[in-house]
Amino acid sequence: MQLHTLKKVTIVIEDNLRQSLVKKICELGATGYTCHEVQGFGSRGARSDPFANNVEIEVVCAEPVANAILTFVAHNYFENHACIAWLMDVQVVRGSRYVAS
Amino acid sequence: MQLHTLKKVTIVIEDNLRQSLVKKICELGATGYTCHEVQGFGSRGARSDPFANNVEIEVVCAEPVANAILTFVAHNYFENHACIAWLMDVQVVRGSRYVAS
Amino acid sequence: MQLHTLKKVTIVIEDNLRQSLVKKICELGATGYTCHEVQGFGSRGARSDPFANNVEIEVVCAEPVANAILTFVAHNYFENHACIAWLMDVQVVRGSRYVAS
């Protein structure tokens, strides 16, 4: 099995920001994303009712794109929105597909 | 992008234990958590009907807290409950926020 | 806390392949799996309506099993199906349980 080491960015954020954020993620060079609804608790309290819940977005991408996404998220959402973001290394099958040229 | 290396604990467990476990997780020093419902299959059979399903809980925290959580889970739930738990390193943006002082 | 280093395979794939794929995953030596529905976007477009959505499957297992699963997925689904798969190291509590003998 031929594997590529890439980065996986995970962002947990207010659900109503989903649409604009994923649009931005694709603009920043990601080839795709996967997301699902989650409940959460953090410094801004519980986010688990119909008026306030979160989405977890996963993006497999090359390191520069990952950095661009995290920078965007940190700059735009950290101050005023419920948000957490982390990065990890993943071994991806046919990984070159997810590195936009 | 300034990143902190922290631990991420992931626990998959019977959904009806969610409330008491997340309470405990916060008591053990985590600053928050993110969770969502999952279906599962393991040594205790399938867990995918309304009477029996699982929840996956993710906690970003410092190593000592992670160890405390895993110890608590192993000690209290492993013998009699459907449960799996794992740990990994993650690069967290503004990571110091998630290390309770 | 005694931890075992194992592999975690994550597969995001068309939901209607779930049943046959998890069956195969167990045949290939995994002791269990955890899955949940996700929405996605990739080279085959958006997958987020009732007629087309994805499932994310997580499997904790030993390296040979992980390789077998990824090989199976790559060989069978990559050409004609919406699919992405990656691998990472995880520290598992009572990890020996998830290494089928």
Added chain:
Amino acid sequence: MDTSLILTSLRDNLLTPIPMCFALGIFCKLIHGGIKIPKEFYYAISIYLLMSIGIIGGHELAHEYHDHGVSTIWKPALATLVLGCITPIVAYSVLRYVGRLSIADSAGIAAHYGSTSAVTYIVANDYVNNMGYKPDAYVPTLVTILECPGIAIALVIGAIGLGMEKQAKASESGGTMAADEESGGSIWEALHEVITGQSLMLMVGLLVIGFISTLVMPEKKFEVFKEFFYSKNQIFRGALCIFLLEMGLVTGERLKDLLKVGPFLVAFGILVPLVHGFLGAFLGHLAGMNLGGCTILAAIVSSASYIAAPPAVRLTLPQANPTLSMTAALGITFPFNIAIGIPIYFWMAKSLGAQ
């Protein structure tokens, strides 16, 4: 009360949409069919059904109260309470001393059989109404009374039994073992969970709401709620079809566990409900209930909880194997009651002289 009557009543009971939807669910699982009811839809229907039981029950209770005060209801209520205390003890004794199950498993299963199943109530209620025997107006109240005490008693029995076993082992080994308090939540926690759980909160909450608003509102204004939650049964029975379809799917999935649990539990899941059912019909008749009421009381006493009991048992007696109790409650007793039990309880109540 000859056999042909039972057969006819069986046929009239079984070949109707509600039990057949249950059968369709089982059948679908057996042939690996693809019916999938979203969990949220199932929950939505169960919320609707519980609210219906509550509000309509409160509504009829208000009429009863208005007409007779508490004179007609206190005896049946007491009888129900007594039944709620007896049944878990009967079940525990049979499981522990006849079946030789572990203390935890015996107490866990007993908690299920000490409580009750709302769907069995609904089907029994439909059954007697269909037979033309309108049950007493206060019966839904009895369902809510029966929900709790049986679980509490079984959990206490389990806790005492385990405590004594531990002491016995400790004195045997001659040493002084430290009590392992961590394992299992306290009984109070478990009871709080049952009492404030979805089933009781919705049923009792809506019972109170139905009661008060019937007393306060003019009958005509209450009508619309009655329509939605019950009247003419339109939405109610349709929702029940879908609910039982899902119950059939779950039961079908668990049918293969029947083989694992062994013949004792299968016999238990059929015979003990018959005993409990007889006790219910008998005490109900003593308490002055009518034929419809006695039949329903028998049915709910005989039924086993599969919604309220499991989380409480899981919390207090985590050592108990949930497969045993769920298979018995959902895989054996529930279909037995739906298909055969209710007509038998009806026949029992009739034989005892209830009218």
Added chain:
Amino acid sequence: MDTSLILTSLRDNLLTPIPMCFALGIFCKLIHGGIKIPKEFYYAISIYLLMSIGIIGGHELAHEYHDHGVSTIWKPALATLVLGCITPIVAYSVLRYVGRLSIADSAGIAAHYGSTSAVTYIVANDYVNNMGYKPDAYVPTLVTILECPGIAIALVIGAIGLGMEKQAKASESGGTMAADEESGGSIWEALHEVITGQSLMLMVGLLVIGFISTLVMPEKKFEVFKEFFYSKNQIFRGALCIFLLEMGLVTGERLKDLLKVGPFLVAFGILVPLVHGFLGAFLGHLAGMNLGGCTILAAIVSSASYIAAPPAVRLTLPQANPTLSMTAALGITFPFNIAIGIPIYFWMAKSLGAQ
């Protein structure tokens, strides 16, 4: 209009299933009870309710239009538009200059109070119908008119206020600060979000559908839709019970935030709606609306949006603290209106001479 009448009307309004379901939800959260309404069920009901308001509104509007053209409706429509412009300004002024809240928080909360709450409309509509005062046929149209302008105006006020504040700071510090354009989306984006959001799309969409099909279809064929979406209120009010149960659960969860937000916001959430309600009843009466219509207009003008406004404010004024606005709108004003406000608005409208 003596006190005993208000008390009776209060009792008749409060001790009915719909407000009591709301109370049950709050009670359940306070005792940490286990009622859980799946989010999807809640969404399903809110979709149904919005569609109902729209299609039935369109249906009645078509009749009105058929009978009177636009002669009866233009004045109330204008009055509603005026109210949609005044209320956010009133709310902003009180918050900023009496309450001394930040510009962003003041404008954010004002946006909520400038818009309206569909559920408050429904409850008010039920209330006046129950009292026997059928509202004017075009009232649902007014709800849709009221949804938007208030949000727009509050957001503009906020943007201007923040811009001026920034300039002031810049000139104070004597330097030339670069405008930080990134923070917050544009007002146009936010307005697009409100106008094309779920509430307005469904209400206006179904209003148009109801309007056109009433004009085109024979009355008898439209009947089935009327049945499903409203007639006799059967499904409609039942669904509302469940909806308010969930609203109660959410409100109960937020009640502890009441302590945090402080007494000013509590007073604001009660007094400003009373002022807005009076303005609504007054202008409605001037515009020739009947007693039922004036009461409803007062109720919707006084109500605060908790569905349409929050995402728009989040987008444009992310610095505004959502806990403040949600607690005021959902935790104070909504229950106040349901429980006490609506009878008061009715009494106001009656005192003003509406019939």
Added chain:
Amino acid sequence: MDTSLILTSLRDNLLTPIPMCFALGIFCKLIHGGIKIPKEFYYAISIYLLMSIGIIGGHELAHEYHDHGVSTIWKPALATLVLGCITPIVAYSVLRYVGRLSIADSAGIAAHYGSTSAVTYIVANDYVNNMGYKPDAYVPTLVTILECPGIAIALVIGAIGLGMEKQAKASESGGTMAADEESGGSIWEALHEVITGQSLMLMVGLLVIGFISTLVMPEKKFEVFKEFFYSKNQIFRGALCIFLLEMGLVTGERLKDLLKVGPFLVAFGILVPLVHGFLGAFLGHLAGMNLGGCTILAAIVSSASYIAAPPAVRLTLPQANPTLSMTAALGITFPFNIAIGIPIYFWMAKSLGAQ
């Protein structure tokens, strides 16, 4: 049968809530509006609709059977079976030899057009009932007959075609290529998937349930189920409004794919249904069906499956591009049929002499 009649019937068909809800869904997507129907709500409604078709169909079939035995139904059933075999062959031939699509794509799309769409059935049924032409009682049975065979035949055609192509390539290249068995599941698996899939299980299951319980239960007791699942259409049509709103949203999302699929597929999605519809009306008339029945048979024969077929095709012919078939079935043929097709089939059937 002049044009003005078609126009009137078009207007009567289009300007009613159900098609307008579909249009609202499309419109909402085009302006990037925010209507979001939770997937679970959509599934819940589709479960309800399928169960309704089944149980009401079984109910009416039981009456028909009771009155006439199988004498009236065998000919229409046979006609339907024949149509189920012809239509995939017609569709495949057009796609492969006129459109020059690949074997997999041709067979995949043909499988969709060989099967049928339950919602088209419902809308057609509503249409003829509205026109005052009650269809034959056994028509829902025909829907279930039509579901399967077309998919099977198209998949077999695809498998044979691909096998032959592979052989041809192998002999061309002169070598002996190993058969690549792994790619694609077996046809039997796919057929099992269709037959035991949600649509057929629910429709056939409830058809049997409706049939048996109608024969066994007294008519009066069956009434409540009829009420819930159909009678007076109340819940049924309301649910359909919401269902079509979601279908409109999905279709709107896919409209931009129309540009990609090219003019041939657009023409295919309109003309082939017209041919199939004509065949349906013709054979239905031959088999002795009435005007309502012929119209519905034409509509369901012409319609393309977008629920049962896609997973089966995905399993057996994974090389087929799902965008092509879904765009054609859902984006072209479905709206065409709802908006224009059904009145045309009605007119065809009438012209053929059906009454």
